[in-house]
Structure formats: C-alpha cells, structure tokens
Amino acid sequence: MAFSFISATTILPLFFITALLMVSPLATPAAARDSVKSGQWLNSGESLENAGYSFTMMQNCTIVLSDSNKKTIWWATAKYLDSGCILKLQHDGNLVMYNSIDSLWSSRTNRNTWKIYYLILRADHNVVINDEDNNTIWETDTSSSP
Numbered sequence: 001m002a003f004s005f006i007s008a009t010t011i012l013p014l015f016f017i018t019a020l021l022m023v024s025p026l027a028t029p030a031a032a033r034d035s036v037k038s039g040q041w042l043n044s045g046e047s048l049e050n051a052g053y054s055f056t057m058m059q060n061c062t063i064v065l066s067d068s069n070k071k072t073i074w075w076a077t078a079k080y081l082d083s084g085c086i087l088k089l090q091h092d093g094n095l096v097m098y099n100s101i102d103s104l105w106s107s108r109t110n111r112n113t114w115k116i117y118y119l120i121l122r123a124d125h126n127v128v129i130n131d132e133d134n135n136t137i138w139e140t141d142t143s144s145s146p
C-alpha cells in the first residue's frame with residue numbers, strides 16, 4: 001500500500017536519526033551557564049563559567065572561583081568537611097550550601113520578601129547576587145582591575 005510504504009520510509013529513518021543524536025558523543029553539549037535564577041542550584045561538581053573563569057561547587061563542599069589557569073581567586077569553605085553538597089540560590093535571596101541534612105555555608109543575604117534573584121559570574125570575574133531590579137546584594141568583590 002502506498003500509504004504504509006511512505007510512512008515506513010520517511011518516519012523510520014527519522015526515528016533512527018533522532019536516536020543517534022540522543023546517544024551521539026558528537027551532539028552539541030549544553031552551553032555553559034554563567035548564572036542561576038532563584039529556585040535553582042549548582043550540583044556537586046557543577047560550575048558557572050564566563051570568560052575563562054569558573055565558579056564551582058566543589059565535590060568536597062568548598063566553593064571555588066578560579067581563573068583560566070585554575071588558580072584560585074576566591075573560595076569559601078563549609079563549617080565542616082563533607083562531600084556532595086549543592087549550592088542553592090533561594091527565593092529569599094540567600095545563597096546556601098546544603099548537604100543532605102544541614103546548611104554548611106551561606107551568603108547571609110536572606111530577605112523577608114520573596115523576589116527573583118540571580119547569581120551571576122560576570123565577565124569581569126565578579127560573582128554577584130542581583131535582585132530583579134539589578135541591585136547587587138552580595139558579591140565576591142573579585143572584578144578584574146584594569
């Protein structure tokens with residue numbers, strides 16, 4: 001039948017191509033993020049990236065801002081050593097490192113009102129928390145000096 005012949009020859013190859021793209025190591029990786037929005041977090045081992053710099057939730061529950069030579073520019077440690085922490089930007093403006101039961105570090109910027117906030121690794125290497133009006137409520141103070 002003409003109908004099923006056309007279906008089989010057009011649809012099936014599309015399935016195979018789609019399946020190949022899904023498993024192919026050549027598929028384009030997701031672009032590196034330079035920011036997270038409130039309600040989002042960095043998992044253990046994940047980074048923000050910008051202009052060769054990385055802001056990483058290290059697997060040992062330290063936070064490290066490093067340059068393109070992996071030199072540490074800024075860091076923060078947890079109140080006790082652990083592994084597998086996440087770094088969450090909360091709706092109250094606080095940036096908090098959590099293990100499975102406890103908060104191990106925070107930016108101490110919690111506000112009374114819920115707003116949209118952004119944690120941004122800027123191109124000038126400063127890491128900031130901005131509110132929705134672009135007011136900076138926290139920063140690593142690591143912008144490159146001219």
Ligand SMILES: *[C@@H]1O[C@H](CO)[C@@H](O)[C@H](O)[C@H]1NC(C)=O
Pocket residue numbers: 058060062077081
């Ligand atoms: C955590 O890991 C980093 C990178 O491996 C290392 O430089 C740092 O010293 C470690 N921090 C602690 C407290 O062990």
Ligand SMILES: *[C@@H]1O[C@H](CO)[C@@H](O)[C@H](O)[C@H]1NC(C)=O
Pocket residue numbers: 132133134
């Ligand atoms: C905040 O900054 C971003 C990036 O520069 C800009 O696109 C946006 O319009 C700004 N928002 C406000 C409310 O000023």
